[in-house]
Amino acid sequence: MTKTDASVEVDPITLQVIRGSFETIAEEMGHVLYRMSFSSIIRESQDLGAGLFDTDYNTLCESESTPMHIGSIPGYLRGIEETLEDGEWYEGDVVVHNHPYHGASHTPDLAVVVPVFYQGRLVGFAGNTAHHVDIGAATPGLIIDVPDVFAEGMLLAGVKLYRKGKPNNAIWNFIRMNSRAAQQLVSDIEAQVASARLGAKRFVELIEKYGEGTVFAAANQLMDYSERMMRKRIAEIPDGEYTSEGWLDDDGRNREQRLKVKVTLRVTGDEVEVDLTGSADQTPTAYNVPFEGSTKVAAFAAFRKLLLDTAVSDTRVPSNEGSFRPIKVTAPLGSIFNPRAPASAEARFTQCNRMIDLIIRALAPVMPDKVIAGSSASISFAAYSGVRPSGDYWVFLEVNEGAYGGRPRSDGPDSIDNLMANTRNNPLEDLAMHIPMICDRYELRDDAPPGAGQFRGGIGVVKAQRVLTPAFITHESERHTDAPWGAFGGREGTVGKCLIYNSDNPDELREMPSKFSGLEVGANDVMAYYSPNGGGYGDPLKRTPAKVLEDVLDGFCSLEDARDVYGVVIDLEDESLDVEATGALRKKMSA
Incomplete structure (x- = not known):
């Protein structure tokens, strides 16, 4: 059989075996990527995703990684189709891509894609994405206050790292010469190449074992099954229009100008539209969200979490393209969730988290036993950097934890990534071994209570990082003004905050806005981040x-x-x- 025979019905046992094989391949790809990487953001935090895709760019399987990564790769593939060097795939090609106006999630997330050929024909793709330490942007590691996408660093669209198996040395040299952390960047890309090549090899082995027609028939059945299960869950929500609003602190430049996020959900039968009309216009900074690579992915993830969570489902639904099909996403062109080129769109994560938080809030009245109260729904993404005596840069990226809201049957989890985020913390020992920094404080927040309720909100984190040399800090966070909401009589949580001080004068505090770019600090200066505490669920008198x-x-x-x-x-x-x-x-x- 060939792929064109993929309409055959695969028996249940073979179907489950192939499903397990897909999932194992994706997990192995993710494992190879983080085990081979050099930067801590990939090696320790596991800010990555990996999976297999068919020639129509459907996700066949995905690693258990950060949802924003893996869900975005179909957008990358469509963008690569528009921009592919040579305009054609060859055996041995390896493509790198990160252009936010050609499907990418944002510029630091480089995708590496390898075509899968079987008997001389293109049958699919193996791909991954990972967040990189520095791609030569206006400020080291992260950027917020920049005028356009060209200030975000290297823009790579459909570029071949390898063509027919031979390295494109010119592009490798270009990458080396345009990053402050060149060795880490190149080594991490090489890890991505190894991961994608392994995925392609395993995909071919699977086809050789079961036959091309059987493998793709199984893939189609698994996608159809995921679609049916998602439609079944959506159909359980009463038809109607559900709306919720929230506010972002600012765009990283224009302080005191809050930005609205408005979510309207239209449930009709077994389909739902996520409409972001009414949200803020696009900003003049990087605080925008690429529509294909991030906005749509966040909406898909929201309903996967709400309706197909493995912890509360009777059956485990495969993570593939099928679950996306019943969900339509709308955002006006020129809005913060669908900016016009060439607007910068690097600092896009918190807006997605707030969208998911508001989707949950909008559905709370009709899904009281499935929703949670307001989470921190933010991200603290910090870039610390400096110049060594040798003249080389050191750059360290860190994602700090937040907290979930109270739940229908238990308290909100404390000090953990939430909603779209799924990264791990970076070991303090690893930090001290490689970077001129020391962590002075890392514990649960105790200066303000979590949201009270029958089930209280989760408790956020306090993390105080001290630089030992003059350095620069860029920090992307949120929710310093709009506290996580309480549900069904629960009290709201606590807003976040960020302080800068010197360890020799800890009482001389400077309170910082939720996001700032390229702040110059001195030796022994400390950034202390306090993540928001989650909102409470239910009447506190019932606790x-x-x-x-x-x-x-x-x-x-x-x-x-x-x-x-x-x-x-x-x-x-x-x-x-x-x-x-x-x-x-x-x-x-x-x-």
């Missing part, structure tokens, strides 16, 4: 008093809040509950 006692003893709830918010009376000296007084107080407060 189990024993849990309130635990939070008081752990320092996450004051004695006063235990009494005034939760109606719980605690004898701190004995570390015990006054059960009778608590019952009386709660009865009075309920009345």
Whole structure:
């Protein structure tokens, strides 16, 4: 059989075996990528994605990585089709691509794609994306306050790193000469090449074992199954229009000018439209979102999380293109979620997280047992950099944790990436070994409480990083003005904050906006980031008093809040509950 025979029905056992093979290939690709990489953002944080795709650019399988990465690769493939060097794929080709106006998620996320040939014919693709330390932008590592996409660094569109198996030395030299962290960048790209080539090899082995027609028939059946399951879940939502709004702090330049995010969901039968009309116009900085590579991907991820979460589903639904098909995404051209070229669009993650947060909020009235309260729905992405005595740059990228909102049956998880993010923290030992920095503080936030509720919000992180030499800091974060929302009687959470001070004078604090670019700091200066605390779910008076006692003893709830918010009376000296007084107080407060 050939791929054109892929309409045959594959028996259930073979179908599951092939499904397992797809998933194993994607996981192996992701594993090779992060194990072979040199920069900590890939090697430790695992800011990456990998998978296999057919010639129509459908996602056949994806690694269990950051959703924004893997979901965006079909957009990259469509962009590569528009820009491909030579205009044709050959065996042995390896393409690198990152152009945000040709499908990429944003410029630092380089995709590496290898075509899969079987018996001399192109049958699919193996690809991955990863976030790179520095691609030569206006500021090291990250950028926010820049005028256009050309200030974001190298723009690579359909460029062949290898052509028919032979390296394109000119482009490799170009990449080396245009990055402050050239060796890390080149080594990480080489890891991506190895990962993609392995995926292509495994794809061919799978076809050779089961036959081309059987493999692609199975792929089509698995995509159809994911589509049916997504449609079934959407059909359970009452038809209607659901709207929610929130605010972003600023665009990184125009302070005090908040930006609206408006989400309207139109549910009709087994389909849903995510309409972002009414959101802010595009900004003059990099605080915009590429439509194909990021906006659409975030909307797809939102419904995957809400409706197909493996922890609460009876069956595990494969992660593939099928689950995207019932979801339409609309954003007016010229808006923050669909900017016009050549607007810069590098700092795009938090807007996507807030979109997902608002999708959840809009559906809360009709899905009370599936939604959560407001999460931090932000990202703290910091770039620290400096120049060594040798004249070489050091650059360190770090993603700091946030917190989830309270849930229908449990508290919000503390100090963890949330919603679109899925990166790991960077070990402090690794930091000190490679970079002239020291972490002075890394713990759960204790200066402000999480949102109170029957199930409280998650607690954010405090991370204080000290540079040991003069350095530059660029920081992309959010939610310094719009606290995570409470659900069904729960209280709102706490906004985030960012402080700069010198370790020799810790009381001389400078409070920073949520995002800033290229801040020059001196030796022993510290950036302390406090991520938002999640909102509470349900009436605080229904919270189990024993849990309130635990939070008081752990320092996450004051004695006063235990009494005034939760109606719980605690004898701190004995570390015990006054059960009778608590019952009386709660009865009075309920009345």
